Amino acid sequence: MVTTPLGDLAVRVSGFGPAKVVLWPSIFTDGHIYDGLVSRLAAEATFFLIDGPGHGLSRGVSREFTMAEAASAWLAVMDSFGLSRAVVGGVSWGALAAAEVALTAPGRVERLILMNTPMDVSGAHPKFRDRMIAFGARWMVRGKMFRDGVAGSFFDPGTLVSNTAYSQAFHGMLAASDPVALSAAVRSVILHGEPLRSRLARISVQTLLIAGKEDALYPLEGQASAALLLQDGRFEPVAGRHISPVEAPDEVAASLRAFLSNDKPA
Template identity: 55%
Template sequence: MMNAITEFTKTAPVSHLVPTSLARLHVVETGQGPETLVLWPSIFTDHHIYDDLVARLSTSYRFLLIDGPAHGQSEGGTDAFTMEDCAKAMSEVMDHFNLDRAIVGGTSWGGITAAHLALMSPARVKALVLMNTPMQIDAKRPGLKARFIAGGARWALKTASFRNGVAESFFSATVLAANTAYARAFHDMLKAANPAPLATAVRSVILRGAPLLDRMSELTVPTLVIAGKEDRMYPIAVQAKAALLAPQGRFEAVGGKHISAVERPDRVADIIKKFIGLEAAQ
């Protein structure tokens, strides 16, 4: 990963703090190319999960990488929000950069956000990239683990055991061991976060969501679903089913757990580049 990060820093990313209806969100603008990819990360992570992906694609595509509320360098609040609110904020970021349409996507929370933007404003979305995205998250029936994470986030974030538990769910042990710089950055971000706003964001994602699976058939844009083969939180069979429900859906399984952009950046970069190429050819 360190070689990829070194390449990434050469692209001279520019940081912006963009006003939105949720909060002022930190956005990293980097790369170059005729197409712009707007990506939003998972809860408990920031834009750095895309470092390796950007390192491989920044000479072909422009990126806008959005830190979610209370994550990374984004501001946050204590008012709960919905996934529609997140989609609106993503649209407002696009407005800030005078971007009428783009390829939008994200990881987990970011995938839900991008999918809602595609449902709310399909004219703004050229194509949709859903990485490791929960398809059956249901605030009406949250599981025990979801309730534990949502309830304990504010108080437990400062404890190494809680952060290690999140890391073990998100990343393969071999990936964390090989990428010590990323593992350290993951812990540092959570330790530095403001506990109350970050907990609000986590609770909003986990406890105010609705199943995306039921709405995949409503998507009118080309949709790519990427899933980790060892992701125990979101079974691969459900991910494949969701992709088939989308009228223009494509499904790709990759090795690793929940954050495929970190786990298998080469494979994910190749999949996205092929997907964009196929859409451009049609």
């Protein structure tokens, strides 16, 4: 547990390789979405896997917060492990938080990994779908019907059937969550977020942008156009929907391996 401005956050350290990689998950998930990457890249990187506030083993806070506060929490995690610089990244919410670190503290970021990123989420104009998700996070998250709905948006139908270990972790974590803290985090991301797309050109570090080819939440075309705005970006579409490290671990691991070694894609 690491004390941060957003409460005590659980951080799991896995792998033993020389690269230092700090990852934050999507809403409705925890650091276990990265287990497949760790098993494939353990000799090449040491992973610091954060459970976001209100998710997994991180109790979180009952209030809403900004991505700037999430970035401060992220830096507190790095400080606690003596990481002056690291590769930072995440999926969806994690990508937004990682991008905020790169924007506000670029000297702490060696490289940036953005996966399945909500480029245009805006608190000024929240969508009806997002309002319903936020409502469900507060009042319905412990019910299997709501969890199945989230799973249907996040994963190809066969993913959780074939990956029973992660399916149990996904449902178990949400069923045991504190709805107040979890929904505060969800609202912070989808109802009060600041669009990232207009700020991408300010990101100065090397950036890998990964997108799911069948991600209906944030379609491939929008991700591809966003990648063109980066100063030093690499775009990698992979199979699956919204949680690429779970949906396509081999493809994501191969992309990360090349990115960490600075190899160009074939």
